[in-house]
Amino acid sequence: MVKRKNIFRSIGFALLVFLIVMFALFPFLQMASLSLKYQWDWGNPSFIPKQINLEAYKELLNIGQELKNVPESIVLLLEEQPDLTDAQRKAILAKYQDTGDVFPFLRYFANSLILASIAALMSVTLAVFGSYSFSRLRFRGQSAVQRGVLFVYMFGGILLLIPLYKVFVALGFISTPTGTFISLMTIYMVQTLPVSLYMLGNYFRTIPYSIEEAAMIEGASRFGTIWRIIIPLSLSAIVTVYIYSFMIAWNEYLFASVFLKSFKEYYTLPIGLKTLFNSKNAIWDRIMSASMLTALPVIALFMTIQKNLAGGLTSGGVKE
Amino acid sequence: MSRITHTTGGAAAAIKDTAVQKLSTRAQRDERLGWSLVAPSVIIILALILYPVLYNIYLSFFDVSLSEGNTFSGLANHREILGDAEFWKAISTTIIYVVFTTVGTTLAGLGTAIVMNKKFPLRGLVRSLILLPYVAPVISVVFAWQFIFDPVNGIFMDIFYDKLHLFSERFSLIGSPSTAVWVAILFAIWKNFPFTYLMILSRLQAIDENLYEAAEIDGANGWQKFRHITLPEVYFVVNAIILLRVIWNFNKFEEVYLLTSNVKVLSVYTYLKAFTGTMDLGQGATLAVLQFFILIGFILFYVKKVLKW
Numbered sequence: 001m002v003k004r005k006n007i008f009r010s011i012g013f014a015l016l017v018f019l020i021v022m023f024a025l026f027p028f029l030q031m032a033s034l035s036l037k038y039q040w041d042w043g044n045p046s047f048i049p050k051q052i053n054l055e056a057y058k059e060l061l062n063i064g065q066e067l068k069n070v071p072e073s074i075v076l077l078l079e080e081q082p083d084l085t086d087a088q089r090k091a092i093l094a095k096y097q098d099t100g101d102v103f104p105f106l107r108y109f110a111n112s113l114i115l116a117s118i119a120a121l122m123s124v125t126l127a128v129f130g131s132y133s134f135s136r137l138r139f140r141g142q143s144a145v146q147r148g149v150l151f152v153y154m155f156g157g158i159l160l161l162i163p164l165y166k167v168f169v170a171l172g173f174i175s176t177p178t179g180t181f182i183s184l185m186t187i188y189m190v191q192t193l194p195v196s197l198y199m200l201g202n203y204f205r206t207i208p209y210s211i212e213e214a215a216m217i218e219g220a221s222r223f224g225t226i227w228r229i230i231i232p233l234s235l236s237a238i239v240t241v242y243i244y245s246f247m248i249a250w251n252e253y254l255f256a257s258v259f260l261k262s263f264k265e266y267y268t269l270p271i272g273l274k275t276l277f278n279s280k281n282a283i284w285d286r287i288m289s290a291s292m293l294t295a296l297p298v299i300a301l302f303m304t305i306q307k308n309l310a311g312g313l314t315s316g317g318v319k320e
Numbered sequence: 321m322s323r324i325t326h327t328t329g330g331a332a333a334a335i336k337d338t339a340v341q342k343l344s345t346r347a348q349r350d351e352r353l354g355w356s357l358v359a360p361s362v363i364i365i366l367a368l369i370l371y372p373v374l375y376n377i378y379l380s381f382f383d384v385s386l387s388e389g390n391t392f393s394g395l396a397n398h399r400e401i402l403g404d405a406e407f408w409k410a411i412s413t414t415i416i417y418v419v420f421t422t423v424g425t426t427l428a429g430l431g432t433a434i435v436m437n438k439k440f441p442l443r444g445l446v447r448s449l450i451l452l453p454y455v456a457p458v459i460s461v462v463f464a465w466q467f468i469f470d471p472v473n474g475i476f477m478d479i480f481y482d483k484l485h486l487f488s489e490r491f492s493l494i495g496s497p498s499t500a501v502w503v504a505i506l507f508a509i510w511k512n513f514p515f516t517y518l519m520i521l522s523r524l525q526a527i528d529e530n531l532y533e534a535a536e537i538d539g540a541n542g543w544q545k546f547r548h549i550t551l552p553e554v555y556f557v558v559n560a561i562i563l564l565r566v567i568w569n570f571n572k573f574e575e576v577y578l579l580t581s582n583v584k585v586l587s588v589y590t591y592l593k594a595f596t597g598t599m600d601l602g603q604g605a606t607l608a609v610l611q612f613f614i615l616i617g618f619i620l621f622y623v624k625k626v627l628k629w
Contacts (some may be wrong), residue, residue, distance in 0.1 A: 013438070017446060020432055023510065024450040030475070031464035042473040130361035138347070139354035145362060152369055153564070154615065156571025158587045159608045162594055162601055163372035163379060169386055190368040193361060222353055251457040253574045258595055270459040274578065277463065284473075287463050295460035302455045306448050310518055 031295075035288035042284060056289035060105040102281050105290060107265070108272035115181065115268060116249035119188035124242045126189075127196035132226055134197075135204040136212075146201070152194040157254045165258055177263045184259050188252060192245035199244070203237040204230065240308040243301045250298060269294045373612075379605035386601070397606035407607075410589040414570065417505060417585050422565045424509035426558065429516025434550070436517065437524045447521075454514035462579045465507055469493040500582040508575050512568075516561050523557045524550070563622055570615055586611045 033047040035057070041050050058064055078089060133139075134146045164187060165174075173179035207230065215225045231238065253270040260266050267275070273290055276282060302309070380397055382390035401407050436447055453461070469476050471492040480486045494500045531549050540548070573587040584592070590611065594604025 013435075013440070016435055017440060020435060021446055021449060024453050024514070027461055027464040027468065027510070028452060028456070030468060031461070034464070034467060043478075045475050045478045126361045126364070129357040133354045133357035137350045137354035137357070139351040142354065145358055148362075149365070152365070154567055154612075154619070155369060155373060156573070156587060156611070158571065158573055158590050159376060159612055160369065160372045161591075162605045162608060163375040164368065166379065166384065166386070166601065167372065167375070186368065190364055193365060197361060247455070251459070253459060253578060254591070270457065273459050273463075284467060288467070291460040291463050295456045298455060298457055298460075299452065302451075303448070306451070310451075310522075 028295075031288050031291055034284055035292050037285060039283075039285070053285060056283075056285040057293075059286065060103065060289055060293060062106060103272065103276045103286065103290065105272075105293065108267050108269045109293070111266055112250055112268040112270075115185055115188065116246045119185045119249045120192065120242050120245035122185075122189040123192040123196050123245045124200075124238060126193060127200050127241065128231065128238065129226070130193075131197045131201035132204055132230060135201040136209075149194045149197050157191075161254060161258060164255075168259070174259065177266050180259050180263060181266055184255060187255050187259075188249040191252075192248050195248070196241045196245055199241050200234070200237060203234050207233055236308055240305045243305050244309060247298050247301065376605050377609050379602060380609045382602050382605075384601035384605065386599075390602070393602065397603050398610075401603060401606055401610065406584075406589065410584050410586050413501060413583060414585040416501060417508075417572075417576070417583070418566055418569045420505045421508040421512070421569050422562060424505065425512045425516050425565055426562055428509055428513035429561070430520055430554070430558065432513060432517040433520035433524055434546075436521055451514045451518065453511050458511070458574045458578055461511070462507075465503070465579060466494060469503060471495075494580045494582065497582045497584075500580045504576050504579055504583045507579050508569065508572065511575060512565070516565070519557055519561050520554055523554050527553045559627055563619070563627070566618065566622070567615060570618075571611075 029047050033049060034042070036052050036054070037044070037049040038051060038053045041053075044050065078084065134142050168174050168179075168183040173183045211233070212225050212229055215229050216222075220228065251270065252268075253274070256268045257271050257274070260268070260271060273287070273294060276290065277287055379390070381392060381394060383393045383396070384390050432450065436443065436450075440446075468474050469492065471477055471490045476493065477487075477490050481490050494503050527549070532545055535545050535549060571587060572585065573591060576583050576585050577588045577591065586607065590604050590607040593607060594601050
């Protein structure tokens with residue numbers, strides 16, 4: 001009797017775990033499955049495609065696109081003319097290629113990558129010194145600085161968007177693509193700075209002060225101890241904070257959509273995807289494979305820092 | 321310092337003097353160094369977060385134009401907004417959105433945390449898999465959600481229309497404002513419950529196992545253990561998460577706007593006012609300020625009445 005009850009219990013429990021996992025992963029499975037399906041297969045509720053379709057991925061990653069859209073007669077013509085130089089061939093083919101206009105995934109990917117990696121780098125660099133300062137040194141106003149950082153949690157993006165847009169327009173940054181890019185980079189840096197400060201500060205406090213003291217008795221300067229002791233000891237935390245900041249910048253839509261509106265070449269992935277969805281080129285398999293390719297780097301990065309990040313988040317370093 | 325005890329008389333005093341001097345100069349040095357290390361961060365935060373907030377309040381009293389200057393308009397923006405039915409509609413949508421997403425996220429997170437606190441095979445893998453909704457970029461998951469509710473091919477209609485015959489026709493759940501808000505709420509719960517779960521789980525792991533054992537010896541059942549041990553232990557963290565969740569979801573933009581254009585919560589309403597159509601930045605600023613003060617009001621109320629700080 002007791003045993004029977006236990007079996008029911010563990011089956012019920014396994015079911016519960018399964019339900020939770022399904023709830024979390026269902027949209028991801030949907031996305032992965034649809035990105036691999038042909039159009040005639042969309043209405044099929046099963047996640048397994050009847051036939052695998054990799055066209056959308058190839059198109060986005062620009063693999064094997066040379067002869068796409070090129071009429072057969074031209075291909076034949078090219079094959080029959082062995083004395084054409086490579087440059088001439090390319091020039092002829094280029095006339096028929098406009099895949100870049102559909103959705104220049106690689107370009108948007110590069111834009112996002114540059115923006116997010118530099119913004120995160122600046123944020124973490126500032127945060128290493130800033131958080132060292134208020135977690136280690138004593139100075140007047142120290143706790144005010146520390147607490148002030150938390151206030152930033154209350155400001156939503158929309159509250160900062162209008163004034164920052166107005167300021168950057170007035171400074172003349174928004175009239176050129178480079179200026180716009182720099183303003184966005186600065187904004188992403190600021191947006192992630194409080195979180196970086198907070199997370200790193202928490203980590204630095206766990207490093208025993210005696211290690212530093214020993215180094216200073218040996219004659220190392222403060223900068224020397226930061227460089228030779230604090231940074232090497234907290235490298236994993238610094239990487240975690242860097243990646244977290246990177247993810248925040250990578251995912252950002254609100255500011256990018258307003259600032260980059262008129263510079264299509266400089267779109268980041270989120271605005272690029274949103275524009276694609278609203279365009280006539282919106283086809284489910286293309287959208288889903290683009291979604292997959294946008295999510296994958298973030299998920300991969302997350303997996304590498306998962307253990308450390310969980311600790312950082314639960315001690316209060318979060319931004320939404 | 322130990323060297324001082326070995327020296328004698330005046331020499332000791334002299335060394336002590338220089339030691340004190342060194343200490344005070346070191347404190348001064350620390351102070352200077354402390355400020356200079358933190359100054360770049362502080363200046364940047366002041367210039368790009370605090371100043372914009374204040375500037376936004378200033379702008380709310382103006383008719384703002386990007387090409388020409390601003391013209392002072394006093395409370396005209398405020399009056400216009402408060403008389404606008406759409407604003408009040410946005411307020412009520414926001415309240416519905418915030419209340420249901422907060423309750424839903426907290427309950428889902430609490431339930432998941434309790435389940436994940438038990439031992440079972442593959443727990444490590446499961447624990448990290450269910451964090452994915454929180455980590456994935458909003459833009460990369462909204463389309464999958466839209467497809468689920470797609471009227472022609474989506475699985476929702478497949479189940480509820482084709483298999484269960486609950487509806488008389490296929491329709492888009494995201495298509496109309498009255499149903500889209502519920503999809504947006506479900507989406508936000510899905511997206512954010514992992515964070516709540518993570519926070520509560522780390523608290524649950526800190527509870528002393530002996531408490532449960534003692535309760536079992538006294539004959540307590542599962543519910544009683546939850547009610548009298550688990551709940552009091554997680555009470556504080558849950559309340560703190562609820563506060564954070566309300567703040568964040570009240571300001572939510574991307575998770576609503578990217579999923580559907582039919583749910584106009586305050587942030588979306590402000591965005592549309594300020595950056596589409598006639599681009600009324602002044603009214604946008606006013607809306608953002610009003611939203612901010614509503615939030616401050618709520619925070620003060622919550623901290624005083626619920627958290628009783």
